[in-house]
Amino acid sequence: MKWHVLGSASGLTVPNRFHSAYLMENKGAFLLIDAGDGVSYALARQKQSPLAIEAVLISHTHPDHVAGLPLLLQFMMMSGRKTPLNIFLPAFYKDFFFEQLYRFYIFPEKWPFPIRVNVLKKSLTFWDSLNVTLFPTHHLAGVAETARHHGVETESYGFQFQTEEGVFVFTSDIQSVEAISPYIQTANWLLIEGAHTSPDEICQFAADRNIPHVRITHVPPELEQQENALKELAMEYGLKDLKITFDGEIIEW
Ligand SMILES: [Zn+2]
Numbered sequence: 001m002k003w004h005v006l007g008s009a010s011g012l013t014v015p016n017r018f019h020s021a022y023l024m025e026n027k028g029a030f031l032l033i034d035a036g037d038g039v040s041y042a043l044a045r046q047k048q049s050p051l052a053i054e055a056v057l058i059s060h061t062h063p064d065h066v067a068g069l070p071l072l073l074q075f076m077m078m079s080g081r082k083t084p085l086n087i088f089l090p091a092f093y094k095d096f097f098f099e100q101l102y103r104f105y106i107f108p109e110k111w112p113f114p115i116r117v118n119v120l121k122k123s124l125t126f127w128d129s130l131n132v133t134l135f136p137t138h139h140l141a142g143v144a145e146t147a148r149h150h151g152v153e154t155e156s157y158g159f160q161f162q163t164e165e166g167v168f169v170f171t172s173d174i175q176s177v178e179a180i181s182p183y184i185q186t187a188n189w190l191l192i193e194g195a196h197t198s199p200d201e202i203c204q205f206a207a208d209r210n211i212p213h214v215r216i217t218h219v220p221p222e223l224e225q226q227e228n229a230l231k232e233l234a235m236e237y238g239l240k241d242l243k244i245t246f247d248g249e250i251i252e253w
Pocket residue numbers: 060062065139173
């Protein structure tokens with residue numbers, strides 16, 4: 001399996017990183033994880049075809065994780081796609097997503113390829129060999145009351161990918177390291193976000209679980225400036241492969 005980083009920016013738009021988007025690859029077949037604003041351009045820049053994406057998984061509905069989805073459907077259509085696309089998203093968002101599509105003049109019954117919208121399930125399997133388990137990240141706990149007032153649920157997930165060879169964890173956005181601690185026992189690879197965490201917490205979390213390979217994503221500019229200090233900190237914790245990721249990094253796991 002290969003993990004491609006398409007977009008590793010935090011919620012802040014910056015010139016050197018796209019918003020949240022990643023590809024999981026299995027021998028030329030792809031899953032897209034998150035579709036933040038700009039995802040189509042990120043795919044085009046990395047010369048990735050929108051035709052090879054079999055399914056899209058959305059961790060939560062902040063714009064930097066989902067706003068690129070309608071244009072991605074247009075990109076696929078204009079690239080000549082005919083094969084079905086499965087989209088997995090938080091349950092409460094499904095009806096609104098269709099309403100949004102209609103207003104973008106994207107009518108599924110007239111679209112040149114089937115758009116299959118599914119609700120995220122606790123566990124999903126792809127290619128018979130990749131098991132995906134969801135865990136709650138409590139990222140949206142702070143806005144739960146206001147969201148409820150507007151009739152909106154707060155759903156936010158991280159994903160654990162498992163094959164016979166290993167475990168790859170992508171936290172997406174989290175409320176805190178403690179919030180996800182109960183759900184992650186160990187992993188070969190951890191892709192953790194750096195906008196709602198501190199380098200110390202990340203190092204402690206990875207060291208406690210003997211996770212050999214760690215990448216930090218959702219990178220705020222201030223973290224980028226601390227790259228050298230981060231390297232030293234990782235060595236103190238005995239973590240030999242902990243780095244800030246970048247758009248274009250490909251991880252083989
Ligand atoms: Zn978010």
